[in-house]
Amino acid sequence: MPIYALVDGNSFYASCQIAFQPELINRPVVVLSNNDGCIVAANSIAKNLDLTHTPANSLGSGGYRAASPSSMMFQPFFKVAPLLKKYNTAVFSSNYELYADMSQRMHNISAQFAFRQEIYSIDESFLDFTGLPKENLESHAIKLKQRVFQWIGIPVAVGIGHSKTQAKLANHLAKKQANGVLDLTQMQTSTLHALYKQVKVKNIWGVGRQLSQQLTEQGIETAYDLIKCDPKSLRKRFSVNIERIALELNGQACLSFHESPANKQNIVSSRSFGQNVTEFSVMREAVSSYVATAAEKLRKQHGTCQAVTVFITTPPYQTRLPQYRNQYTLPLIYPTDSTILLTKIALRALQHIWQPGYQYQKASVMLSNIQNKTSLQTDLFAPNPQYSGNPKSDRLMKTLDKINQQMGKNTLQLASSGLQKNRWKMNRNLISKRYTTNWQELLTVKAN
DNA sequence: TCTGGGGTCCTAGGACCC
DNA sequence: TCTGGGGTCCTAGGACCC
Numbered sequence: 484m485p486i487y488a489l490v491d492g493n494s495f496y497a498s499c500q501i502a503f504q505p506e507l508i509n510r511p512v513v514v515l516s517n518n519d520g521c522i523v524a525a526n527s528i529a530k531n532l533d534l535t536h537t538p539a540n541s542l543g544s545g546g547y548r549a550a551s552p553s554s555m556m557f558q559p560f561f562k563v564a565p566l567l568k569k570y571n572t573a574v575f576s577s578n579y580e581l582y583a584d585m586s587q588r589m590h591n592i593s594a595q596f597a598f599r600q601e602i603y604s605i606d607e608s609f610l611d612f613t614g615l616p617k618e619n620l621e622s623h624a625i626k627l628k629q630r631v632f633q634w635i636g637i638p639v640a641v642g643i644g645h646s647k648t649q650a651k652l653a654n655h656l657a658k659k660q661a662n663g664v665l666d667l668t669q670m671q672t673s674t675l676h677a678l679y680k681q682v683k684v685k686n687i688w689g690v691g692r693q694l695s696q697q698l699t700e701q702g703i704e705t706a707y708d709l710i711k712c713d714p715k716s717l718r719k720r721f722s723v724n725i726e727r728i729a730l731e732l733n734g735q736a737c738l739s740f741h742e743s744p745a746n747k748q749n750i751v752s753s754r755s756f757g758q759n760v761t762e763f764s765v766m767r768e769a770v771s772s773y774v775a776t777a778a779e780k781l782r783k784q785h786g787t788c789q790a791v792t793v794f795i796t797t798p799p800y801q802t803r804l805p806q807y808r809n810q811y812t813l814p815l816i817y818p819t820d821s822t823i824l825l826t827k828i829a830l831r832a833l834q835h836i837w838q839p840g841y842q843y844q845k846a847s848v849m850l851s852n853i854q855n856k857t858s859l860q861t862d863l864f865a866p867n868p869q870y871s872g873n874p875k876s877d878r879l880m881k882t883l884d885k886i887n888q889q890m891g892k893n894t895l896q897l898a899s900s901g902l903q904k905n906r907w908k909m910n911r912n913l914i915s916k917r918y919t920t921n922w923q924e925l926l927t928v929k930a931n
Numbered sequence: 932t933c934t935g936g937g938g939t940c941c942t943a944g945g946a947c948c949c
Numbered sequence: 950t951c952t953g954g955g956g957t958c959c960t961a962g963g964a965c966c967c
Contacts, residue, residue: 515953516952517954520953521952521953559952603949690947691946691948693945693946694946694947722959724947724958749955749956750955753953755953800951801952847954
């Protein structure tokens with residue numbers, strides 16, 4: 484039987500901020516989404532703030548009542564700002580450069596504790612503990628937790644189980660444990676089942692809002708209820724996913740372990756604007772920029788794509804404004820990774836859907852039909868390829884990427900994505916320093 | 932005049948994840 | 950004034966093939 488651990492950074496973005504400002508440890512701390520739109524991370528103090536104390540009119544029509552402590556998450560910032568201020572909350576714009584670097588450090592430390600690691604997200608990794616001495620798994624995990632905290636100041640929780648779903652569940656429960664670690668593999672079946680009886684289905688990995696409602700309606704309310712069902716009948720009544728979840732909870736691993744990340748099948752670059760966009764020339768610039776970002780990612784995984792989708796929308800929440808949203812996909816005859824060609828195609832798609840007279844809030848670019856560049860099918864009848872597989876284009880793109888990597892993003896860019904950035908760039912008014920990736924923003928330490 | 936059965940591929944939409 | 954971004958997998962239905 485395999486044994487997996489899940490290591491997860493607690494309130495990761497908030498913890499990254501606190502790591503560099505330890506004086507925040509006893510204050511509520513929240514981190515905002517792009518554009519300072521809504522709350523995407525909160526330390527436990529902030530999660531426990533009572534939203535019901537906010538004046539009703541500042542929480543929209545009819546007032547708002549908190550359903551649970553973590554309902555702080557995904558609240559629009561402007562609605563809860565007065566409450567946050569009242570509680571002396573430290574509020575940060577998201578600083579992905581900082582979080583990505585801290586993430587790498589956290590994953591590197593975790594990796595030292597197992598032969599195999601699967602990096603699952605910015606703040607989570609699975610470790611393969613199979614073959615380690617079974618009775619010591621818990622102390623092994625405690626060492627890991629201590630080392631991460633000592634080295635980079637990030638608190639983590641570790642859950643251990645016979646499947647990924649079990650490890651996830653153990654991690655969820657570990658956060659309530661004093662030592663932040665929980666090993667389900669050494670537990671008596673009766674103890675495990677008693678534990679499962681306390682876990683609501685909505686807290687199981689893979690069960691979201693819809694499924695938990697459907698399950699509950701059929702009398703399956705806890706993890707225990709789920710494992711007591713016949714897996715085949717679960718598949719019939721719900722889906723293969725639920726069957727798999729039940730098996731995994733029973734300790735039968737169905738989801739495999741992936742050491743190296745798979746290449747993306749789709750690459751999206753999508754962003755809300757700092758202010759609504761009304762002019763085509765400004766929208767054009769934003770779309771060009773997003774293409775550049777997506778194409779750079781594409782080349783990083785040595786891929787080419789064969790379709791480009793552009794999507795634009797007005798703000799869905801501002802219902803007083805006339806609403807419009809549309810998308811258009813253009814296929815390419817030959818696969819490419821050239822920012823120049825992809826920009827041309829994307830702008831053509833934008834032309835198709837652009838309607839003047841609206842206030843646009845957001846645009847997205849998606850590259851799809853991605854294939855590996857090295858295994859490309861060549862077309863016998865293709866004219867001399869102008870962009871992909873063309874040595875001149877390849878050299879140009881390589882140079883572009885190299886310069887931007889060494890000198891900073893957007894050092895070199897197409898003119899079409901350039902001149903009026905302040906008309907659409909996102910707001911990040913409350914951003915912290917990039918303590919670990921920028922020489923100008925290192926932490927200053929004073930000796931008195 | 933009658934008109935089966937089995938299969939693949941593609942796409943759109945839904946549900947989920949962090 | 951102000952509400953994120955980036956993915957995956959599964960399923961159902963239609964087109965098409967033999």
